[in-house]
Amino acid sequence: MSDNLLQRSVTTAVARNLANTTKTSPKMMSITPRWVLSLLPWTRSVSGGLCLLVRILKDGLILGSYRIPRSSRRIIVKSVQSLKAERQLIERGLNLLEKAVERINARQNLVEDFLAWAVRFLQQFADKFHHAKEEDVFFPVLKQRGIPEQGGPLGVMLREHVLGRRYVDQMREASQAQPLDANTFVEAAKQYIPLLRQHIFKENNVLFHMAERVMSEADDADVTSRFSQVEQERGLTGWHESFANDVVGWEQALKGG
Numbered sequence: 404m405s406d407n408l409l410q411r412s413v414t415t416a417v418a419r420n421l422a423n424t425t426k427t428s429p430k431m432m433s434i435t436p437r438w439v440l441s442l443l444p445w446t447r448s449v450s451g452g453l454c455l456l457v458r459i460l461k462d463g464l465i466l467g468s469y470r471i472p473r474s475s476r477r478i479i480v481k482s483v484q485s486l487k488a489e490r491q492l493i494e495r496g497l498n499l500l501e502k503a504v505e506r507i508n509a510r511q512n513l514v515e516d517f518l519a520w521a522v523r524f525l526q527q528f529a530d531k532f533h534h535a536k537e538e539d540v541f542f543p544v545l546k547q548r549g550i551p552e553q554g555g556p557l558g559v560m561l562r563e564h565v566l567g568r569r570y571v572d573q574m575r576e577a578s579q580a581q582p583l584d585a586n587t588f589v590e591a592a593k594q595y596i597p598l599l600r601q602h603i604f605k606e607n608n609v610l611f612h613m614a615e616r617v618m619s620e621a622d623d624a625d626v627t628s629r630f631s632q633v634e635q636e637r638g639l640t641g642w643h644e645s646f647a648n649d650v651v652g653w654e655q656a657l658k659g660g
C-alpha cells in the first residue's frame with residue numbers, strides 16, 4: 404500500500420475505546436461534570452442493526468447499561484417540548500434560589516418573602532405541577548415502550564424526585580422557623596440546587612432523546628392531552644403562566660447586590 408493510502412487517524416471504534424478508557428472520576432463536579440460523558444447515549448452496531456447503549460451511573464459508578472432500539476424515524480414530541488419549557492422556568496427559579504443563598508451567606512439585605520415564595524415554587528410548580536406529570540403520565544408511557552424503571556433511567560429520575568422533596572422539606576421548615584434557620588436553609592439549598600440542575604440535564608439530554616425514539620405520534624398526542632387533563636383535574640390550570648410572572652418579578656427584585 405502506498406504511503407498516501409495509509410490510514411492516518413484512528414477509526415471511530417478505536418477513538419471511542421480510547422475515550423472510554425481515559426475517563427476519570429469527576430474531580431470538580433460543579434465545574435467539570437465529566438460523568439455526563441459516560442451517561443450520554445452511544446450508538447453501536449449490533450446484530451439487529453443500530454441501537455443506543457445508555458449507562459446508568461450513580462456517584463460515578465456504572466449501575467447498569469441497556470439498549471433500546473434506534474428507530475430510523477424520530478418524531479418531534481410535543482409533550483417533551485412542554486416539559487422542557489417547564490424545566491426552563493424551574494432553572495430560572497434555581498438561579499434565584501442560588502442568589503438568595505449568596506445573600507444569606509454575605510448577610511446582605513435578604514428579601515425574606517422570597518424564601519417563602521421559593522419553597523412554594525419548588526413544592527407547587529417543580530413538584531406538584533411538573534414532577535407529578537412526569538411520574539403519573541410521562542414515565543409510565545416510556546416504561547410501556549420499553550425504557551426500564553428498575554436499574555434504568557426512570558428509576559434514577561424517580562429517586563432524585565424523592566431526594567429533592569426531602570431537601571425542599573428541610574428548606575420549608577427552616578424558612579418557617581422563628582427566627583429563620585438560615586444555616587439549615589442554606590445547607591439544604593446547596594444540596595438541592597446541583598441535584599436538580601443535574602436531574603434536568605439528564606432528562607433533557609438523555610431521557611428525552613430516548614422518548615423521541617420510542618414514542619409514537621399517538622403516544623405523544625395521548626400524553627399531551629393527559630397533561631391538560633391532569634392540570635384541570637388537580638386545579639393546576641394557569642400555574643405555569645402565574646409562576647412565570649412571579650419569576651420575572653423576583654428576577655427584577657433580586658437584580659444586582
Ligand SMILES: [Fe+2]
Nearest residue numbers: 534537560606
Ligand atoms: Fe424529573
